[in-house]
Amino acid sequence: MEAKEIKDILVINPGSTSTKITIFTKNNTEVLFKKNIVHDEQRIMEFPNVASQKNYRKVIILDELNAIGYDLENLSAVVGRGGMLFGLKGGGYRINEKMYNKMASPELPQHASSLGALLAYSIAEPMNIPSFIYDSTMGTDLLDIAKVTGIAEIEKYGAVHLLNSRAQAIKYATSVGKDYKDMNFINCHMGGGVTVNAMKGGKVIDSAAYDDGPMAPERSGGVPLLLFKKLCFDGKHTEKDMEELIAGKGGLYSYLGTKDAIEIESQIEEGDHYAKMIVEAMGFQVAKSIAGLSCCLEGKVDCIILTGGLAYFQFLVETIQKYCKHIGHIEVMPGESEMEALAAGTLRMLTGEEEIKEL
Known part of the structure; x- marks a missing residue:
């Protein structure tokens, strides 16, 4: 047509x-x-x-x-x-x-x-x-080695905010006069869920998602398996309870009782040190995911993009920059397209x- x-x-x-x-x-x-x-x-x-x-x-x-x-x-x-x-x-x-x-x-x-x-x-x-x-x-187009989990019956599938990640990568590449397929990106979409991906040749070759990556406003991220196993079999938590801890009642909500980033940001500005520490911990986890994904790009990272609604959260962004600015250029592109x-x-x-x- x-x-x-x-x-x-x-x-x-x-x-x-x-x-x-x-x-x-x-x-x-x-x-x-x-x-x-x-x-x-x-x-x-x-x-x-x-x-x-x-x-x-x-x-x-x-x-x-x-x-x-x-x-x-x-x-x-x-x-x-x-x-x-x-x-x-x-x-x-x-x-x-x-x-x-x-x-x-x-x-x-x-x-x-x-x-x-x-x-x-x-x-x-x-x-x-x-x-x-x-x-x-x-x-996603995960590398074969990225799919290996350590348990033969389980293969990593890769789930990321690809739609916004690609859109922002294209937008950034255009702004510097390049084709995004010729660049290596680490894209971090931060909203109710947080996913990080490594993009090479326009394809996502590895990822860190809500069940194996950083925690998010309402999602747990990857947690220590032995401790998680204990919760599963303690007789107090149902399968539905565990699903909600992974997605819905985990992350910031689990610690602070709210998933509203604006409310949490206000708490920090008012001197709530505990809330500040929890948000810093989330930023620290995001930075570790970014650092880990730089490996599959062999350290050749053209740009790290921070996007999604939480890219407006200044303290969170500053925390991520603090812990991973050594990896490559960080471009903050708030919101989504x-x-x-x-x-x-x-x-x-x-x-x-x-x-x-x-x-």
């Missing part, structure tokens, strides 16, 4: 209790409409799994577009945030029935990002237009600039 034939792209980015939608038009140069739909948390909790929320969210999305009088016939494609399907690579995939069914499986890790594929396909398919996912959370990245990736696929993968 030539660029001149391309009309609008609908971007869908589901979160745990929200769904962001944006319509990009005129070859991704203008935003025609955008909205962050906040769902009733109690209603969301009533669904037995993530996939069962699809129809509920789809109706709301279509109602929003209908309310502004948008004609769906103007769409050239629909793209959703990539989900938790194992075995995906970086880049874009056209959603087919096989992917749809796999992404809807209750056996997958239950993460709202999987709804991106389900919603995009269910809206696009009746209109006979393509639907895509782009830079899935699981879209996920919607723009999804649209840009889709445009590259529609124009033939980038390969369209398919299961």
Whole structure:
């Protein structure tokens, strides 16, 4: 499809209790409409799994577009945030029935990002237009040696905030007049979850995620296994309790009773030494992950990017810089560009600039 034939792209980015939608038009140069739909948390909790929320969210999305009088016939494609399907690579995939069914499986890790594929396909398919996912959370190309865990039955899969990491790497490379594929990056996305990845040739070759990397506002990160085993079998914690400690009630929340970075930053400014020590510990862990990932790049690190919402947290950023500034240049790029990245990736696929993968 030539660029001149391309009309609008609908971007869908589901979160745990929200769904962001944006319509990009005129070859991704203008935003025609955008909205962050906040769902009733109690209603969301009533669904037995993530996939069962699809129809509920789809109706709301279509109602929003209908309310502004948008004609769906103007769409050239629909793209959703990539989900938790194992075995995906970086880049874009056209959603087919096989992917749809796999992404809807209750056996997958239950993460709202999987709804991106389900919603995009269910809206696009009746209109006979393509639907895509782009830079899935699981879209890594780990080195074979990075997959080895120390337990033969378990292989590391790699889960990172690839979408924003690639977008910020491209943005930085462009600012210095280079192709991001010719540079070595360590990207650190810091939000409710924190993931760090090593990127070489535009591909993530190793990672540190929420279950084996640094702690985050609501996630434990990697913890000592012998102590964790004791908690698992102490008779006080259920499997659900342990899952929540890993993701939901771990990290800063476990120590400080809140995962709100703005609130914690205020506590530190008001002289709360304990809160300051816990945040410094998180920054220290992030720095250690960055240092560890520099090994797979053989120490040749062109740029360390600190991004995501927590990159606005000055004390945290200063702590990370303190402990790993010797590794390479650190670029602080707060926030995220996920919607723009999804649209840009889709445009590259529609124009033939980038390969369209398919299961």
